[in-house]
Amino acid sequence: MKLTDHRTLGRSGLIVSPLALGTMTFGAAGWGATDEVSRQILGAYLDAGGNVIDTADVYSGGRSEELVGQFIAEHGVRDRVVLSTKFGFSAQRGNPHAGGNGRKHIHAALEGSLKRLQTEYVDLYWLHVYDMVTPVEEVLQTLGDLVRSGRIRYFGLSDMPAWYATKMAALAQADRVPGPVAVQLEYSLVARQLEAEHRPSARDGGQGLMPWSPLAGGFLTGKYSRDDLTRPQGRLSGSNPFQGPFTKFTERNWQILDTLRTVAVEVGHSPARVALAWTLAQPGVSSTLVGARTLPQLQDSLAALDVHLTPSQLETLDRVSSPGPDFFSAGLRQAVFGGVSVEGWTDA
Ligand SMILES: NC(=O)c1ccc[n+]([C@@H]2O[C@H](COP(=O)([O-])OP(=O)(O)OC[C@H]3O[C@@H](n4cnc5c(N)ncnc54)[C@H](OP(=O)(O)O)[C@@H]3O)[C@@H](O)[C@H]2O)c1
Structure with a gap:
C-alpha cells in the first residue's frame, strides 16, 4: 500500500490517504515536538504523498493549529490537503460558552480555528467530544448550516457513544441534510472497544473509521518494558493522559505486546509498523x-504501509488482543437461522 492509495472517507466524496498526520505533538511542551521538528514532520508527510492533516483547537492551546496553518501556507498546498480540526473542549476555565457542542460555541470555535489556520474553510470539522447535554438535533443543524455556508466541507464525530452517531446519521438521512462522514475514536491492538457498537453503527451510517492512538501513545512501539517503565524518553514515562484507570501498562497489554514483538520479528519490521499495519487492515477503517x-518516528510509521501481514499473522494478533466474546456472535446467528450460514450487508 502507498500513501497515495486514495480512498473516500466513508460514504462521501472526500478523498483521503490511508495514513493521516496527527499534529497533537505540535507545540506541546514536554512530550511534544519543537516547532522546527514539527515543520519537518509535516513536510515529510506531504513529500511522501499524504493529504490529511488533523489538529484541534485545544491542542497546545491553539499553537498546533497556528503551526499547521503556517506550514500549509509555506508549502502552498491548501488546495490539495484535507485540513481537519475539532471543537468541543473548553479554552477558558469558568466560561461554559467557551466549550461544548451548543450552536454558540461551535460558531465561536470555528472562527478561532479559521484564524489560526489562516484559511477560509475547514475540510473536515470534528465534534471532539460528546458533551452529554446538547441535543443531537441542534448539533446536526448547526454543522449542516456550516456546510451550506461553505465554512466547512464535511463533518465527523469523535469520542461519542455509538447511539449518538446512529441517531445523527438517521436524522440526517431522513431529513436529506448533510450528516457525519467519519468517526474518530481510540483504536489499536490494546483498545478494541469500538468493534462492539461503533463499528456496526459507522458501517450502517456510512461513516469511515479514523483511529486515534494506534500505537497506544507509544506503548505498542515496544520501547517500554515491564521492568522499567521510566527508561525510554516518551509520553508514557512521565505524566500522561493514560494514567490511573486508563493506563496502558496492564498484564493483558504486556501479553499483547509480546505477541506483537514475535510477529514483528517474523515479518522483519518494527512492532510499531506491525501495530499500524494491523489497524490499517481492520474493516471499516478509512484512514489511520x-x-x-520526532522525524524518524514519522518515517517508521509511514513504513507500516510496506508491511504485509498474512491471514494467519492477523489471526494471531486478533486472538491475543480479542476484546472478549460478543453476544451477537456467528454462533448466535447460526442458531437464529437454523444452522444455515447467512451473510448480511453489514459484514463486508
Ligand atoms: N479525537 C481524539 O480524542 C484524539 C485523541 C488523541 C489523539 N488524537 C489524534 O490522533 C493523533 C495520533 O494520536 P497519538 O499521538 O496518541 O498516536 P500514537 O501513534 O498512539 O502515539 C504517538 C506517539 O508514540 C510515540 N512514537 C511514535 N512512533 C514511534 C516510534 N517509531 N518509536 C518510538 N516511539 C514512537 C511518540 O511519543 P513519545 O516519543 O513521546 O513516546 C508519538 O508521539 C493525534 O496527533 C491527534 O491528531 C485524537
Whole structure:
C-alpha cells in the first residue's frame, strides 16, 4: 500500500490517504515536538504523498493549529490537503460558552480555528467530544448550516457513544441534510472497544473509521518494558493522559505486546509498523492517524504501509488482543437461522 492509495472517507466524496498526520505533538511542551521538528514532520508527510492533516483547537492551546496553518501556507498546498480540526473542549476555565457542542460555541470555535489556520474553510470539522447535554438535533443543524455556508466541507464525530452517531446519521438521512462522514475514536491492538457498537453503527451510517492512538501513545512501539517503565524518553514515562484507570501498562497489554514483538520479528519490521499495519487492515477503517514527536518516528510509521501481514499473522494478533466474546456472535446467528450460514450487508 502507498500513501497515495486514495480512498473516500466513508460514504462521501472526500478523498483521503490511508495514513493521516496527527499534529497533537505540535507545540506541546514536554512530550511534544519543537516547532522546527514539527515543520519537518509535516513536510515529510506531504513529500511522501499524504493529504490529511488533523489538529484541534485545544491542542497546545491553539499553537498546533497556528503551526499547521503556517506550514500549509509555506508549502502552498491548501488546495490539495484535507485540513481537519475539532471543537468541543473548553479554552477558558469558568466560561461554559467557551466549550461544548451548543450552536454558540461551535460558531465561536470555528472562527478561532479559521484564524489560526489562516484559511477560509475547514475540510473536515470534528465534534471532539460528546458533551452529554446538547441535543443531537441542534448539533446536526448547526454543522449542516456550516456546510451550506461553505465554512466547512464535511463533518465527523469523535469520542461519542455509538447511539449518538446512529441517531445523527438517521436524522440526517431522513431529513436529506448533510450528516457525519467519519468517526474518530481510540483504536489499536490494546483498545478494541469500538468493534462492539461503533463499528456496526459507522458501517450502517456510512461513516469511515479514523483511529486515534494506534500505537497506544507509544506503548505498542515496544520501547517500554515491564521492568522499567521510566527508561525510554516518551509520553508514557512521565505524566500522561493514560494514567490511573486508563493506563496502558496492564498484564493483558504486556501479553499483547509480546505477541506483537514475535510477529514483528517474523515479518522483519518494527512492532510499531506491525501495530499500524494491523489497524490499517481492520474493516471499516478509512484512514489511520499517526502521531510523532520526532522525524524518524514519522518515517517508521509511514513504513507500516510496506508491511504485509498474512491471514494467519492477523489471526494471531486478533486472538491475543480479542476484546472478549460478543453476544451477537456467528454462533448466535447460526442458531437464529437454523444452522444455515447467512451473510448480511453489514459484514463486508
Ligand atoms: N479525537 C481524539 O480524542 C484524539 C485523541 C488523541 C489523539 N488524537 C489524534 O490522533 C493523533 C495520533 O494520536 P497519538 O499521538 O496518541 O498516536 P500514537 O501513534 O498512539 O502515539 C504517538 C506517539 O508514540 C510515540 N512514537 C511514535 N512512533 C514511534 C516510534 N517509531 N518509536 C518510538 N516511539 C514512537 C511518540 O511519543 P513519545 O516519543 O513521546 O513516546 C508519538 O508521539 C493525534 O496527533 C491527534 O491528531 C485524537
